[in-house]
Amino acid sequence: MESLNTFTNPLNPPSPRRIPLKPFQIHHHHPKTTQRNLPSPISCKLKSSQKDTTKSSTKLISQKILLSENMPPPLAEEEDGVEAEKPLENDKNGAMGMWLKRLPRRVLSVLSNLPLAIGEMATVAALMALGTIIDQGEAPDFYFQRYPEDNPALGFFTWRWVLTLGFDHMYSSPIFLGTLVLLGTSLMACTYTTQIPLVKVARRWNFLQSSEAIRKQEFSERLSRASVQDLGIILMGSGYEVFLKGPSLYAFKGLAGRFAPIGVHLAMLLIMAGGTLSATGSFKGSVTVPQGLNFVIGDVLGPTGFLSNPSEEFNTEVHVNRFYMDYYDSGEVSQFHTDLSLFDLGGKEVMRKTISVNDPLRYGGFTIYQTDWSFSALQVLKDSEGPFNLPMAPLQINGDKKLFGTFLPVSDTDASSVKGISMLARDLQSIVLYDQDGKFAGVRRPNSKLPIDIGGTKIVIVDAIGSTGLNLKTDPGVPIVYAGFGALMLTTCISYLSHTQVWALQDGTAVVVGGKTNRAKGEFPEEMNRLLNRVPEIVGQSASEHSEDRGG
Amino acid sequence: MIFSTLEHILTHISFSIISIVITIFLISLSVDEIVGLYDSSEKGMIATFFCITGLLVTRWIYSGHFPLSDLYESLIFLSWSFSVIHMVPYFKKHKNYLSTITAPSTIFTQGFATSGLLTEMHQSEIVVPALQSQWLMMHVSMMILGYAALLCGSLLSVALLVITLRKAIRVFSKKNNFLNESFSFVEIQYMNERSNVLLTTSFCSSRNYYRAQLIQQLDQWSYRIISLGFLFLTIGILSGAVWANEAWGSYWNWDPKETWAFITWTLFAIYLHTRTNKNWESLNCAIVASIGFLIIWICYFGVNLLGIGLHSYGSFNLH
Numbered sequence: 001m002e003s004l005n006t007f008t009n010p011l012n013p014p015s016p017r018r019i020p021l022k023p024f025q026i027h028h029h030h031p032k033t034t035q036r037n038l039p040s041p042i043s044c045k046l047k048s049s050q051k052d053t054t055k056s057s058t059k060l061i062s063q064k065i066l067l068s069e070n071m072p073p074p075l076a077e078e079e080d081g082v083e084a085e086k087p088l089e090n091d092k093n094g095a096m097g098m099w100l101k102r103l104p105r106r107v108l109s110v111l112s113n114l115p116l117a118i119g120e121m122a123t124v125a126a127l128m129a130l131g132t133i134i135d136q137g138e139a140p141d142f143y144f145q146r147y148p149e150d151n152p153a154l155g156f157f158t159w160r161w162v163l164t165l166g167f168d169h170m171y172s173s174p175i176f177l178g179t180l181v182l183l184g185t186s187l188m189a190c191t192y193t194t195q196i197p198l199v200k201v202a203r204r205w206n207f208l209q210s211s212e213a214i215r216k217q218e219f220s221e222r223l224s225r226a227s228v229q230d231l232g233i234i235l236m237g238s239g240y241e242v243f244l245k246g247p248s249l250y251a252f253k254g255l256a257g258r259f260a261p262i263g264v265h266l267a268m269l270l271i272m273a274g275g276t277l278s279a280t281g282s283f284k285g286s287v288t289v290p291q292g293l294n295f296v297i298g299d300v301l302g303p304t305g306f307l308s309n310p311s312e313e314f315n316t317e318v319h320v321n322r323f324y325m326d327y328y329d330s331g332e333v334s335q336f337h338t339d340l341s342l343f344d345l346g347g348k349e350v351m352r353k354t355i356s357v358n359d360p361l362r363y364g365g366f367t368i369y370q371t372d373w374s375f376s377a378l379q380v381l382k383d384s385e386g387p388f389n390l391p392m393a394p395l396q397i398n399g400d401k402k403l404f405g406t407f408l409p410v411s412d413t414d415a416s417s418v419k420g421i422s423m424l425a426r427d428l429q430s431i432v433l434y435d436q437d438g439k440f441a442g443v444r445r446p447n448s449k450l451p452i453d454i455g456g457t458k459i460v461i462v463d464a465i466g467s468t469g470l471n472l473k474t475d476p477g478v479p480i481v482y483a484g485f486g487a488l489m490l491t492t493c494i495s496y497l498s499h500t501q502v503w504a505l506q507d508g509t510a511v512v513v514g515g516k517t518n519r520a521k522g523e524f525p526e527e528m529n530r531l532l533n534r535v536p537e538i539v540g541q542s543a544s545e546h547s548e549d550r551g552g
Numbered sequence: 553m554i555f556s557t558l559e560h561i562l563t564h565i566s567f568s569i570i571s572i573v574i575t576i577f578l579i580s581l582s583v584d585e586i587v588g589l590y591d592s593s594e595k596g597m598i599a600t601f602f603c604i605t606g607l608l609v610t611r612w613i614y615s616g617h618f619p620l621s622d623l624y625e626s627l628i629f630l631s632w633s634f635s636v637i638h639m640v641p642y643f644k645k646h647k648n649y650l651s652t653i654t655a656p657s658t659i660f661t662q663g664f665a666t667s668g669l670l671t672e673m674h675q676s677e678i679v680v681p682a683l684q685s686q687w688l689m690m691h692v693s694m695m696i697l698g699y700a701a702l703l704c705g706s707l708l709s710v711a712l713l714v715i716t717l718r719k720a721i722r723v724f725s726k727k728n729n730f731l732n733e734s735f736s737f738v739e740i741q742y743m744n745e746r747s748n749v750l751l752t753t754s755f756c757s758s759r760n761y762y763r764a765q766l767i768q769q770l771d772q773w774s775y776r777i778i779s780l781g782f783l784f785l786t787i788g789i790l791s792g793a794v795w796a797n798e799a800w801g802s803y804w805n806w807d808p809k810e811t812w813a814f815i816t817w818t819l820f821a822i823y824l825h826t827r828t829n830k831n832w833e834s835l836n837c838a839i840v841a842s843i844g845f846l847i848i849w850i851c852y853f854g855v856n857l858l859g860i861g862l863h864s865y866g867s868f869n870l871h
Binding site for chain 1 (some may be wrong): 682776782787788793799801808809811821822828
């Protein structure tokens with residue numbers, strides 16, 4: 001099994017001790033950490049327990065936590081731990097049983113390996129990049145032509161690669177999802193094995209009792225003729241938490257910066273969980289409804305995965321009262337609005353709201369978004385007969401720019417080529433009319449009710465009936481994902497803080513000060529010097545000399 | 553009318569000032585002793601900051617919407633972020649290593665924005681319905697600030713790589729050539745890729761000590777600023793996702809721009825994790841951050857060249 005070592009601080013004899021192990025545990029390696037020259041002693045005392053080795057895997061890392069690192073790489077120990085397992089399988093009695101019991105811990109140790117995690121992240125990034133280069137969601141024919149076998153891109157990349165590996169739907173392909181799942185398990189393993197014990201360790205504070213230990217810190221100074229209590233007061237005034245025990249002092253600041261990475265990982269796990277729930281348990285649908293008509297929500301929504309459960313509110317009927325658009329002075333569309341009413345099964349109106357883009361309607365767990373618009377029909381009077389509803393067909397859709405048209409026949413409809421009046425529109429504001437020969441005849445606005453005479457026929461545009469494009473969605477994963485987002489933002493902010501620790505010892509009339517920090521290493525010496533400058537100098541018998549002096 | 557002239561004037565003033573600042577930097581390289589020049593270059597940068605701020609505010613008032621709705625405005629915002637980042641260490645009274653990177657970056661971004669390539673985009677455009685939201689301010693400004701900080705950090709890492717590699721090449725060549733090993737004046741030059749500014753620093757005494765110290769400080773600075781940029785990028789991506797959910801009902805659509813922003817985020821997460829291992833520390837991290845430089849430009853500009861997807865507002869065509 002793994003060897004258990006404790007690192008003790010100079011409170012006890014300085015050399016690291018090895019606790020003797022149980023007889024059947026093979027202790028065949030030297031942990032590399034003992035031979036490294038540690039710049040600073042581990043400033044906490046870690047207990048090793050001699051209990052049953054099948055206990056929790058926190059013991060796996062109790063050996064080598066260095067406070068000066070953010071996430072101590074359990075590399076040395078993990079690999080050794082894995083190797084040490086093998087000789088045990090020779091034990092005949094219950095070998096499989098022991099191996100099975102150790103399997104979770106072994107898996108954990110493999111998963112929480114840092115280079116593996118980095119490799120997984122890199123793989124995810126590369127796959128995502130590939131997904132943007134290869135067009136997604138096209139028919140197989142497209143890929144046959146883009147990546148032909150007789151002329152492969154990069155010399156080997158043909159459509160076979162694309163279709164078998166699922167690159168045409170990269171973001172839901174097994175490879176990508178599998179890598180994400182692996183990354184998620186690595187996250188969980190790493191949080192469990194590394195980060196949580198780190199919390200326990202960092203919360204312990206300990207005094208350094210000898211000047212040599214303090215001098216070995218990243219930053220150390222010696223103040224002659226000072227008192228450690230004054231230093232404590234200055235530190236407290238600067239936001240540190242100070243602990244004073246006899247001649248020695250320990251202060252720290254920014255401990256939250258140590259915990260925040262755990263929060264970051266937990267937030268990411270939360271987001272992943274929420275995203276999975278969204279992908280498997282939500283309902284989506286979109287519909288284009290002409291003004292004046294209605295639809296039932298349940299008809300429009302379709303499930304996305306196996307966890308989707310329809311709710312009672314799916315029986316609600318939605319009625320589009322009115323659809324209208326706002327325009328800029330230049331004629332471009334500025335906003336779409338839809339006035340919606342919701343009716344329940346009994347016909348009672350339960351909600352009424354006018355929605356627009358960026359302002360959806362929320363009711364009963366589902367949300368209705370305004371995403372698009374279309375032109376349904378043009379209501380015209382022909383020679384004072386009518387009104388006729390002429391359906392408008394989309395002629396050209398170019399993102400936000402659309403062109404619709406319709407046709408009113410004026411000659412005999414049985415003839416082989418029918419002549420008529422064409423009407424085109426880009427929006428609901430103005431209709432452009434063309435005569436039987438295709439020549440421009442005029443522009444009319446629907447609310448003006450002005451007639452136009454085209455080749456003897458009098459046309460009055462009564463109304464332009466638009467249809468609204470709505471997206472409906474119900475997503476149980478959204479609260480979880482939002483919680484994850486908030487937590488991620490918060491914890492990322494907090495993890496920017498630097499965890500600073502300061503030790504001091506009263507050495508006769510002098511004070512030896514040492515400190516270290518984990519993030520803001522550049523500014524640390526200056527900040528400490530500023531603080532130390534403010535420590536008053538204790539002058540012996542000579543009178544009122546001012547004190548802003550620092551001895552060397 | 554007055555606003556557009558004011559905007560015009562401010563654009564040209566900021567561009568001119570920053571050109572002067574760059575010239576001053578170049579002069580101060582060859583003539584070390586003129587401290588007054590350094591001072592005036594600092595003042596020049598502050599003046600540039602105010603000019604660009606004025607430009608953005610004028611545009612905001614004139615057009616009625618927050619000045620971040622197309623590529624031109626986002627470029628101006630980017631150069632504004634660079635000048636802000638330039639000034640922050642100035643307030644903390646640190647020696648300003650970043651200035652050699654932020655100042656040229658500002659000028660190049662500003663220059664590109666005001667150049668002839670994008671003249672057709674200078675006009676204030678109307679805002680399509682999808683962009684009329686309060687989220688616009690937070691999402692886009694955070695993203696641009698994040699890009700600016702990450703660009704600075706990755707440029708510092710590139711500088712670090714160049715110094716380290718020059719040292720390695722020099723040591724290697726010394727072994728082959730048996731040059732005199734006595735202490736002498738050594739000049740370390742490193743090219744800033746964006747600007748071709750040669751910062752020549754003369755060191756006397758042991759060359760390794762100063763070089764090592766420079767490397768260490770560059771390392772520290774790039775770490776701090778990349779962490780800050782990572783924070784902004786995280787907030788930007790997440791606020792974009794929330795905004796997308798409010799507008800279209802789905803917080804992640806695998807849109808090219810979203811995907812590339814996520815790739816950038818992943819890469820800098822790799823950078824931060826690489827730093828935890830002391831053995832790898834400076835060299836590998838610097839390599840990762842240098843890759844990040846390319847990726848940010850692909851994310852910001854390259855995707856816009858495609859002009860597809862939900863972020864097509866930022867597209868433009870290079871003729």
